[in-house]
Amino acid sequence: MPLTKIICPSGREVSLTRCLLCKNDTWCGTKEWRRKFLFAQGKLEKDIDRGKYSASILSYLDPAKIVFSYKFPYALSINLIHIFIMGHAIHQLYESAYPPESCEVPVETELTPGIKISGHVDIFYKNKIYDLKTVSTFARQPKWYYKNQLSIYGTILEDYYSEKVDEMYLWFVNKSTGENKLYKISLDKEIFEEAKEVALTSYKAIKESRKFQIKLNDQCASCPVRKYCEAYRDDLMEVNGNE
Numbered sequence: 001m002p003l004t005k006i007i008c009p010s011g012r013e014v015s016l017t018r019c020l021l022c023k024n025d026t027w028c029g030t031k032e033w034r035r036k037f038l039f040a041q042g043k044l045e046k047d048i049d050r051g052k053y054s055a056s057i058l059s060y061l062d063p064a065k066i067v068f069s070y071k072f073p074y075a076l077s078i079n080l081i082h083i084f085i086m087g088h089a090i091h092q093l094y095e096s097a098y099p100p101e102s103c104e105v106p107v108e109t110e111l112t113p114g115i116k117i118s119g120h121v122d123i124f125y126k127n128k129i130y131d132l133k134t135v136s137t138f139a140r141q142p143k144w145y146y147k148n149q150l151s152i153y154g155t156i157l158e159d160y161y162s163e164k165v166d167e168m169y170l171w172f173v174n175k176s177t178g179e180n181k182l183y184k185i186s187l188d189k190e191i192f193e194e195a196k197e198v199a200l201t202s203y204k205a206i207k208e209s210r211k212f213q214i215k216l217n218d219q220c221a222s223c224p225v226r227k228y229c230e231a232y233r234d235d236l237m238e239v240n241g242n243e
Helices: 028-050 063-071 077-096 144-160 189-208 230-239
Strands: 005-007 011-013 052-054 102-114 117-127 130-137 167-174 180-185
Touching: 052 167, 063 189, 077 130, 077 167, 102 144, 102 189, 117 144, 117 189, 130 144, 144 167, 144 180, 144 189
Parallel strands: 052 117, 130 167
Antiparallel strands: 005 011, 102 117, 117 130, 167 180
16 A cells, blocks of 8 residues: 655654555556666766765675675666665655755765765754665664764764764654654764775775675675675585585
């Protein structure tokens, strides 16, 4: 069932009378969305090649993820596009409760000539950061890389834009029920320093075709480029008891 009413934490009601996925309550917009996301994917590859890294990809603090994403771009499935459409619609719905200038706030800083960290803060309102995430169920605690992403945004806003960040929140929205939950996140500026090192390391690795030690973590199993990763394959064989 499509969502028809959502109450945001500000207490205001945002109504939607048609399906979140498409104005005509169908998947007729899927081809257009596929074109948009393939364009965005191509832009990501060009950005990485130019030394421009998003806060979201740096939040993993893993240069291997960046290098593999650059070297082995993956195709978007229809199911994944549907998830993106839903997430995009919910973002627009919630952001409509705030002033336009407080939504999708661009942030960017240059680390060295030619190497940048950039991103868009979903909502920056009254010195508070809100980063929207659509989920199927609520976890006890947000994933560590979601927290890292907020610390990167908060550091850039404070240290490079002279903005005061009083509080930061991960704002989870259940995409089926509209139920939402806020998690308050502490600003950790050391995360930004680590992200800077990851960006510099990734840039050099791509330009020099250099190999480096890969850090395996709980995201490897769902990584879209895991089939190209020797470390993941070796770890999988060891777990399964294969030679």
